Amino acid sequence: MTSESPQPVATPSRRTVVAAVGAVGLSFGLNACGSEDDSPSASAGTVVAKTSDIPEGGGKVLKDHKVVVTQPTQGTFKAFSYECTHQGCPVTGVSDGAITCPCHKSRFSIADGSVQGGPAPKPLPAREVTVDGDSITLT
Template identity: 55%
Template structure:
């Protein structure tokens, strides 16, 4: 008997099973990421960064000051930054990564930054914890406001 005449029992090859498993995992992870749509009145926007707060670009323009609502804010998901305006003309920025388990915050409403994963809430004024399981505040991200533009510092 030669090795060419030996055939395994019917069934998929190991490579086929591994490839199918990897594809299924990728699909499952994509499904957990959310669609970017939000019915809570949240404002979410993308950026061009590399995933770190500010995208590692420094000085990158995020938005016009008019785009950040007074008493609210805007999440820049791709930059992992949330910019708020707690008082007229006062702009703050925080990491958009929840300090509880690393989920992305998704909305800003009623003076709070909300994480959808476990309902943690943070102050738009200083990033402090206002509710939920998070125990640490959102870290501040340096920004500059020049004219009508909000930029990463």
């Protein structure tokens, strides 16, 4: 029988452990900064409004569904994400033909979501809607 000396077990240094814990914490922190669920809260087939709720030449922010529904011309309904493309703030209003973001004053067209002013780098993403009778449904 031979006597072998035990092999040393590699253990991480304190610096390695602290760095790893910090990276995991950073990962959780970054995830917490985003929205809980990046998918829209209203799924396809969900009735989000009545046509009478959406003024002609204006629109309405539907926070519960994370969309803005507009009626740029009589009988034409559009929908857009309610998150500003600048820093993700929810838009809060529709006036004078524009969807407005309160955070840095970006403005978007009610007709196509295009940027009309402010620091927003790109248009609001469009959502598809259909109208059946007086119901507006996300498709």
